[in-house]
Amino acid sequence: MIIYLDGRYVPEEEAKVSVFDHGLLYGDGVFEGIRAYNGKIFQLEAHLERLYDSAKTLDLAVPISREEMAGVIRETLRKNNLTDAYIRPIVTRGRGDLGLDPRKCPKATVIVIAVEWGAMYGDLYEKGLSAVTVSVRRTPAEAMPPNVKSLNYLNNILAKIEANYKGGDEAIFFDTNGYVSEGSGDNIFVVKNGEIVTPPTLNNLRGITRLVVLDLARSLGITVREQNLGYYDLYSADEVFVTGTAAEVAPIRVIDGRIIGTGKPGPVTRQLMAGFKRVTETQGTP
Ligand code: PLP
Numbered sequence: 532m533i534i535y536l537d538g539r540y541v542p543e544e545e546a547k548v549s550v551f552d553h554g555l556l557y558g559d560g561v562f563e564g565i566r567a568y569n570g571k572i573f574q575l576e577a578h579l580e581r582l583y584d585s586a587k588t589l590d591l592a593v594p595i596s597r598e599e600m601a602g603v604i605r606e607t608l609r610k611n612n613l614t615d616a617y618i619r620p621i622v623t624r625g626r627g628d629l630g631l632d633p634r635k636c637p638k639a640t641v642i643v644i645a646v647e648w649g650a651m652y653g654d655l656y657e658k659g660l661s662a663v664t665v666s667v668r669r670t671p672a673e674a675m676p677p678n679v680k681s682l683n684y685l686n687n688i689l690a691k692i693e694a695n696y697k698g699g700d701e702a703i704f705f706d707t708n709g710y711v712s713e714g715s716g717d718n719i720f721v722v723k724n725g726e727i728v729t730p731p732t733l734n735n736l737r738g739i740t741r742l743v744v745l746d747l748a749r750s751l752g753i754t755v756r757e758q759n760l761g762y763y764d765l766y767s768a769d770e771v772f773v774t775g776t777a778a779e780v781a782p783i784r785v786i787d788g789r790i791i792g793t794g795k796p797g798p799v800t801r802q803l804m805a806g807f808k809r810v811t812e813t814q815g816t817p
Contacts, residue, residue, distance in 0.1 A: 532611060532644075532646070533607065533610040533611050534546035534607075534642065534643070534644055535603050535606070535607050535641070535642065535643035535644075536548070536640075536641070536642050537640060537641055537642075538641075540606070540607070540610055546642070548623070548626075548640055548642070549626040551626045551627060551628065551629070552623050552624070552625060552626050552627075552640055553623060553624035553625065553626075553627050553633065553636055554621070554623025554624060554625075554640060554682055555623075556627075556629070557624075557631065558681065558682040558683040558684075558685075559589070559591075559623060559624040559633065559636075559682065560589075560591070560621060560622055560623030560624055560639075560640075560681065560682040561582060561585040561586050561589060561591065561621075561622050561679065561680055561681055561682065562582075562619060562620060562621045562622070562680055562681075562682060563578045563579075563581065563582045563618075563619070563620045563680060564578075564617060564618070564619060564775075564776045564777060565578045565604065565617070565618040565619075565620070565776065566616070566617060566618070566648065566776050566777075566811070567608055567613065567614065567615060567616040567618060567645075567815070568615060568811045568812065568815055569614055569615065569812070569815075570608075570614040570817065571814070571815025571816060571817055572604065572605070572608075572618070572815055572816045572817075573776075573811055573814060573815045574739050574740075574743065574814075574815075575601060575604070575815075575816045576816075577739045577742070578620075578739060578776075579597045579600060579601060580597075581680060581737070581739065582600070582620060582622070582680070583597055585678075585679040585680045585681065586622055586639075588676060588678075588679050589679065589681065590633070591622060591624060591633075591639060592639060593622050593639060593641070594638060594639050594641060595641060600620060600641075600643075601816075603620075603641075603643050604618055604620065604643055604645075607643045607644075607645045608645050611645050613645050613646075613647055615647065615648060615649065616645045616646060616647055616648050617645070617646055617648035617776075617777065618643065618644070618645045619642075619643070619644040619645070619646075620641075620642070620643045621640075621641070621642040621643070621644070621682070622639050622640070622641050622642075623639060623640040623642075623682065624636045624639060624640075625637065625638045625639045625640045626638075626640070648777075650779070651777045651778050651779070651781075652700070652778065652781050655700060655781065656779075656781060656782070656796075656804065657796070658784065658795075659782040659783060659784025659785070659791075659794070659795060659796050660699075660700040660701050660773075660781055660782065660783050660784065661698070661699050661700050661701075661783075661784065661785045661786075662694075662699050662700065662701045662702070662703050662714070662771075662773075662783045662785070662786045662787075663693070663694050663697040663698075663699035663701075663702060663703065663786070663787055664702075664703045664704075664705065664762065664765070664786065664787055665689075665690045665693040665694060665697075665702045665703065665704060666693065667686055667689040667690050667693060667704070668686075668704065668705060668706060668707050668712075669686060669704040669705070669706045669707075669712035669713065669734055669735060670686055671706060671707045671708075671734060672733045672734055677712070677734055677735050677736055678732065678733075678735075678736060678737050680736060686704075687702075687715045687716060688715075690702035690704055690715040691715045694715065701714050701715060701717070701773060701778075701781075701783070702714060702715040703719060703765070703786065704735075706734035706735075707734075708734075708759075709761065710730060710734070710759040710760060710761060711730050711759075711760040711761065711762075711764070711765060712730065712734050712735045713730070713735035713736065713738075713773075714773045714775070714778075716775055716777060716778065717738065717740075717773035717774055717775030717777075717778045717781070718730075718735060718736070718738040718740070718741040718773060718774050718775065719760075719771065719772075719773050720741075720744070720771065720772050720773070720774065721760060721764055721765060721768035721769075721770070721771050722768060722769050722770035722771070722772075722797060722799045722800065723764070723767075723768055723769055724769070725753070725754070725799070726753070726754040726755070726756060727745075727748050727753055727754065727755045727756070727799065728755075728756045728757075728758050728760065728764070729741065729745070729755075729756075729757055729758075729760075730757065730758070730759060730760055731757045731758070731759065732757075738774060738775060739776065740774040740775050740776055740778075740779065740780075740807075741774050743774075743807070743810060744774050744780060744803055744807060747803060747806045747807060747810060748803060751802060751803075751806060753799065753802075765786050765789075765791075766786060766787070766789040766791075768791055768792070769791075769792045769797055769799075770782070770791065770792050770796075770797030770798075770799055770800045771783040771786065771791050772796075772800045772803070774807075779804075779807060779808075779811075780800065780803050780804045780807045782795075782796035782797070782800045782801075782804070784796070
């Protein structure tokens with residue numbers, strides 16, 4: 532596997548960063564998860580925008596331009612002969628000392644990894660996922676903004692650990708106000724009486740798949756609303772699904788033991804799963 536690291540394309544074994552890199556010492560950095568479908572990069576501009584906006588929020592200067600980053604992503608795919616891939620650009624604060632001060636880190640580290648990728652949840656797209664709500668709360672907007680896709684994923688990892696112990700395929704976060712926030716790595720939607728409702732995006736990640744799916748739903752004539760949701764809305768929904776670059780559109784069949792709707796992927800979710808597949812086949816940047 533060939534990795535891009537700070538201006539060079541090197542074999543995986545040679546792709547090494549310093550133990551003084553603040554990405555490692557403090558989780559100080561940002562990343563993206565991007566898909567390529569059939570050789571075309573899906574929603575590349577939106578992902579680059581989020582990467583650079585996340586970096587800006589952390590006052591982290593990315594040493595290459597957006598155009599250069601796009602070129603690196605393409606070249607990493609090409610060097611690895613990948614057409615259906617998951618791409619992971621990472622920008623860390625870079626090498627500093629053991630203190631926190633980012634001024635001691637003169638240059639950010641830039642890494643791009645690309646791996647072959649298929650359907651993340653396998654047969655669960657047909658069966659539906661089991662989900663559990665977790666006690667760990669999504670960071671509120673007044674702390675580290677959850678809109679920043681930072682290298683600090685410990686909340687999400689704690690959520691995942693809790694889901695693993697409880698036997699769930701995915702974790703559902705609440706925010707500190709008690710509203711539904713998102714999944715550990717995806718945004719959440721409920722369907723009630725034919726309408727789609729999803730939480731607003733102050734207290735979760737502004738998912739790019741979320742926006743694609745909202746547009747798709749509107750184009751299919753489905754009413755879409757952004758509204759705060761609680762436990763009641765989850766448990767009493769007709770359908771629940773999550774969206775993400777890795778997960779795509781994935782149906783939830785049970786939450787905390789409550790069977791959602793019929794316990795099978797519902798008609799609206801199915802329609803969006805099929806529609807999303809069409810979108811990934813037709814959109815994308817070569
Ligand atoms: N929420 C979190 C916490 C994530 O890590 C992700 C994945 O990127 C998402 C939501 C979904 O966002 P996107 O659709 O942009 O991949």
